[in-house]
Amino acid sequence: MxxxxxxxxxxxxxxxxxxxxxxxxxxxxxxxxxxxxxxxxxxxxxxxxxxxxxxxxxxxxxxxxxxxxxxxxxxxxxxxxxxxxxxxxxxxxxxxxxxxxxxxxxxxxxxxxxxxxxxxxxVGLRDREAKPPVAPVVTTTIGVMDAGFEALADMDTANIDDTAERLRALLAERGRLSDPELTVFTHLLLQLNGNWRMTVAWNNRKGEGTDIRGITVLDCGPLGYWLRERPAEPIMPGAVTPDSELRLVFTDVRRVWRLITDLIPGAEELPAPAER
Structure with a gap:
């Protein structure tokens, strides 16, 4: 109701x-x-x-x-x-x-x-005081990350050591990743609380259509926040395939706040207010 x-x-x-x-x-x-x-x-x-x-x-x-x-x-x-x-x-x-x-x-x-x-x-933003890992940037493909999620769905995550070992082996084979990226990416998927995509849209000042800005962030709990730099937002339908590059960058909470702030258009970007 x-x-x-x-x-x-x-x-x-x-x-x-x-x-x-x-x-x-x-x-x-x-x-x-x-x-x-x-x-x-x-x-x-x-x-x-x-x-x-x-x-x-x-x-x-x-x-x-x-x-x-x-x-x-x-x-x-x-x-x-x-x-x-x-x-x-x-x-x-x-x-x-x-x-x-x-x-x-x-x-x-x-x-x-x-x-x-x-x-x-x-989006639940809060400072967990996470420190940058030895590999603050992880580069692979969308298909590899999806394969990791699918594998986790079929695993008994109660046995964390076995799950981590099997996930690590899959990512090494499918993504051709090596340490330290391999270990970091494995734990990012294991610790993932969720991910959020924020998109802001407005009619541009020139009256030539809609301007759009966006970001996607992975909340990896104790491992902190990771900005998905690639594929970059905004993403149009059909633009991402399993072979698309995935680039995740460790991002502290202060930068995430600035990224959200930068999404909001300034007055100079918006249509001029109508005279009353």
């Missing part, structure tokens, strides 16, 4: 609820498949019987319908893939998060100066 927490200015909404709000914003009738979602919005007190939304939700809908900047975050972990992000409108900014296995997302209003902090919290 949708809900509103007025004390923290946050909403819980599912895709169908967003569909209802989108149709109403465009002045269209709610289609039959969205009637249940509309009734849920009414029952939650977010919308009146004549389809007028509460002021707080109206600000969110405007930002969602007329975004200045969109942030998409895809996080892959042990529970699967979850989608998160942020929407920056002309007058309001919201960050949203999902929970594995749940349909609804939580949308929380934030201030633009706090956007980077909010995004860092979404």
């Amino acid at each position: 949708p809900s509103f927490d007025s004390a923290r200015d946050r909403f819980r909404l599912g895709p169908a609820h967003l569909g209802v709000l989108g149709r109403l914003y465009e002045g269209e009738r709610v289609s039959g498949d969205l009637v249940s979602a509309r009734d849920e919005l009414r029952a939650a007190g977010l919308m009146s019987d004549d389809d007028a939304v509460i002021p707080e939700l109206a600000e969110f809908v405007t930002a969602l319908a007329e975004p200045v900047v969109l942030v998409q975050i895809e996080i892959a972990g042990g529970e699967g893939v979850t989608d998160h992000g942020a929407v920056v409108g002309s007058d309001a900014c919201y960050v949203y998060e999902t929970w594995p296995g749940e349909v609804e997302s939580e949308y929380v209003r934030t201030d633009l100066p706090l956007l980077v902090w909010s995004l860092a919290r979404v």
Whole structure:
């Protein structure tokens, strides 16, 4: 069910609820498949019987319908893939998060100066005081990493020594890796908590389309954060194959923060605000 927490200015909404709000914003009738979602919005007190939304939700809908900047975050972990992000409108900014296995997302209003902090919290960024390993750069291919993940899925990871030995042998054979890269890459896959891909998009100032910037980072627990330099973001569909180069670079938490900051466009990159 949708809900509103007025004390923290946050909403819980599912895709169908967003569909209802989108149709109403465009002045269209709610289609039959969205009637249940509309009734849920009414029952939650977010919308009146004549389809007028509460002021707080109206600000969110405007930002969602007329975004200045969109942030998409895809996080892959042990529970699967979850989608998160942020929407920056002309007058309001919201960050949203999902929970594995749940349909609804939580949308929380934030201030633009706090956007980077909010995004860092979404991806779980924290300083684990990891030290650069003997091989701070690992170079192989996407196919080799995928083979490593597939092998781990079939192994009994309760026996960590046996798992590490078998994974190391596979990576040496398939990736033609040697030490120290081989040992480092083996442990990166073993310690991987998850990886996240952050993409930021906005209409460029010249009015010639959409500009996009992005990064992909592997969170390897005690081994720290590793930036995927190759393939470089943004990646277009079909651009990556098993033979594509994979280049991972150890990156301390301060640089990850700067990378997130650099994704956000400056005022000079955005369309000039319309005169009122």
